[in-house]
Every structure is written in structure tokens, then in C-alpha cells.
Amino acid sequence: MSDTLPPLREVIAAHGLRAKKNLGQNFLLDLHLTARIARAAGPLDAGTIIEVGPGPGGLTRGLLSEGAENLVAIERDDRCLPALAEIAAAYPGRLRVIAEDALSIDYAALGPAPRRIAANLPYNIGTVLLTRWLANPHDFASITVMLQKEVVDRITAPPGGKDYGRLSVLCQWLCETSALFEVHPAAFTPPPKVTSAVLRLEPRAEPLAPAPRTTLERVTAAAFGQRRKMLRAALKPLGGAELCLAAGIDPEARAETIPVEGFCALARALAEN
Structure with a gap:
């Protein structure tokens, strides 16, 4: 389904949405790129797709145009809600917006399984959110997120190098981890000072080895x-x-x-x- 909504730059201008540093916001405007991320997060047509920090809705539009039938977007910035309401109106019955803090959500209660997370995570809480989700990894069929490349490198690092650490062990113990592709700072408004990368985690049926x-x-x-x-x-x-x-x-x-x-x-x- 093609997206008939206005270009994201027009949406941002119309609603006066300036990215806030204290919220870790960097808006992703390239709809070809958001569609690529959405496809990487799939399949999208069953269960519940969960997006954290949609902002003006770039990835939201990608997920819906690529076939998400039941998308739940969690956004704590009230300024973004009118833009997200316009997207919901363009895709009737397929988008539900929850105006809450992503750190306080019961994700298992958001909708039926399989639940898949797809998000351009705010940099300031990305690792904290991942760690919380991995407290109950079987709540999710997959987790596909954009983070700083250095964090993705740490999560996917094999033993033997400086990137390998506590986060590598936790994530690889519980999940199959894949670094999918990098995203240049120019794709964002405002451009971050670091390169980003898309990570996919697929929880294992059982941890890699038994351990408390x-x-x-x-x-x-x-x-x-x-x-x-x-x-x-x-x-x-x-x-x-x-x-x-x-x-x-x-x-x-x-x-x-x-x-x-x-x-x-x-x-x-x-x-x-």
C-alpha cells in the first residue's frame, strides 16, 4: 500500500516538531530507509508490532505501508501525538498510539503474540530498554531496533576483542543476534554525531547454556x-x-x-x- 501522507519535513514543520536532545530524539525522514527497516522487522501481518519512540512517524509509516495490521506506537512526547493521529486516520484500525513512557509499559499486555518490536530507539534509553525486554525475552518473537553502531558492535561482538563485554554475553546468551546494516547520520534530523546501525534479536527457545x-x-x-x-x-x-x-x-x-x-x-x- 502506498503512503499518501505529506512528506515528513512538511509534517515536522506543520506541527512545529523540533527534536529534543533530552529525549534522545533524532527523527528519521527517509521513507525508503524506514521501509527497509520495516521489512527487516517482519513478518508484520500477524500478532502485534510494537514501536517505541515514533516521533513524527517515519518508521510508523514504513511499518504500516509494509503491511503491519496491528501496530502499537508508544510515544511520551505529546507534541508528536497530532502527527501520529494523522497517520492513524490514513490507516484506519491499524495503529494505536499510547502516550506513556516506554520504561513503564507492560509489553506483554499490548496485544496478542507473536509480538515484534520495531523501533528507532532514543539513544539515551536504548540499552536500558533492551535490558528490560530481555528480562522476559519470550514476550517477543523478535526485536529489530536502530541504535548507535558502537552499541550494536558490542552486542554482536564475538569473544576476543575490546567490544566483547557484559552486554554481548547477556544478549547472545538469550538471543540470536544480527547486525543488519548501518545508517549514516545524514538520514536523521538533526544528524547525530555517530553512525547508527540496525540490530535484530531473535530470542532463543532456551538460553545458549544453563545458568542462573x-x-x-x-x-x-x-x-x-x-x-x-x-x-x-x-x-x-x-x-x-x-x-x-x-x-x-x-x-x-x-x-x-x-x-x-x-x-x-x-x-x-x-x-x-
């Missing part, structure tokens, strides 16, 4: 909190070399070299002791 989540988070916090040190030193408050040996991990290794399964083994060993 709170214990795994303790182990990764200690290990990566002193990533220059050998694990026997970084993990000393949790058991140090003895813990490593119980988990079958070299005590002289450093955190960035340990795969997700290795951290799970450390978490199990800690929980058993």
Missing part, C-alpha cells in the same frame, strides 16, 4: 569490571582461581577471551558453592 541469570550477571560484572586482569584476580571476591577451576576455565585467562558458555559454567559453579 542473577549469578551470571554477578560473574560478568566482576570479570569485565576488571577486564585487564586475569580472571583469578578479577573474580577473587567470588572465588578466584578456585571458582575458575571448578568451572573448567583457565584462571589466567582474561574476560574478553571467555565465550558465553564459559561464563555460564562460572555462574553454575558459583551457584553450586
Whole structure:
């Protein structure tokens, strides 16, 4: 279905929408790009599609024009609501706008499964939102979001490099992670100072390896909190070399070299002791 609404620059001008830095806003205006993101988030025609921070509705329009039948958009900036209402009128019965803070939403209550998140996330809360969603990963069939490229690099990083860390372990433990494509700052108004990238997470049926989540988070916090040190030193408050040996991990290794399964083994060993 083609989009017959005015160009986004006209919508922004008509409603006086200036992006607010304190809300982490960078409006995405290229409708070819928003359609590409929408296709990456698919399939869109079943269950519930959830968009966070739609702003003037660039990605919203992409999702609807690419076939979203039940789209829920969460927007805390009241200034954007009239523009989103115009989109809802152009796609009757397919868009519901919730004027609330995305950090306070019960996502499982927004609509029937399968639920898919598709969003150009505000930079200032992107990582916080991801971590909250992963507290209940099976609420979602997929999560497709735009973030700073450096965050996407951290989430998808394999062991062995500086990008690999706590966020890599958590996301890869719970999900299949894919960095899809980069987005140049010029695609946004105002242009951010960093390159962005689109990330897709697909929750695993079961975590990559068994481990108590709170214990795994303790182990990764200690290990990566002193990533220059050998694990026997970084993990000393949790058991140090003895813990490593119980988990079958070299005590002289450093955190960035340990795969997700290795951290799970450390978490199990800690929980058993």
C-alpha cells in the first residue's frame, strides 16, 4: 500500500516538531530507509508490532505501508501525538498510539503474540530498554531496533576483542543476534554525531547454556569490571582461581577471551558453592 501522507519535513514543520536532545530524539525522514527497516522487522501481518519512540512517524509509516495490521506506537512526547493521529486516520484500525513512557509499559499486555518490536530507539534509553525486554525475552518473537553502531558492535561482538563485554554475553546468551546494516547520520534530523546501525534479536527457545541469570550477571560484572586482569584476580571476591577451576576455565585467562558458555559454567559453579 502506498503512503499518501505529506512528506515528513512538511509534517515536522506543520506541527512545529523540533527534536529534543533530552529525549534522545533524532527523527528519521527517509521513507525508503524506514521501509527497509520495516521489512527487516517482519513478518508484520500477524500478532502485534510494537514501536517505541515514533516521533513524527517515519518508521510508523514504513511499518504500516509494509503491511503491519496491528501496530502499537508508544510515544511520551505529546507534541508528536497530532502527527501520529494523522497517520492513524490514513490507516484506519491499524495503529494505536499510547502516550506513556516506554520504561513503564507492560509489553506483554499490548496485544496478542507473536509480538515484534520495531523501533528507532532514543539513544539515551536504548540499552536500558533492551535490558528490560530481555528480562522476559519470550514476550517477543523478535526485536529489530536502530541504535548507535558502537552499541550494536558490542552486542554482536564475538569473544576476543575490546567490544566483547557484559552486554554481548547477556544478549547472545538469550538471543540470536544480527547486525543488519548501518545508517549514516545524514538520514536523521538533526544528524547525530555517530553512525547508527540496525540490530535484530531473535530470542532463543532456551538460553545458549544453563545458568542462573542473577549469578551470571554477578560473574560478568566482576570479570569485565576488571577486564585487564586475569580472571583469578578479577573474580577473587567470588572465588578466584578456585571458582575458575571448578568451572573448567583457565584462571589466567582474561574476560574478553571467555565465550558465553564459559561464563555460564562460572555462574553454575558459583551457584553450586
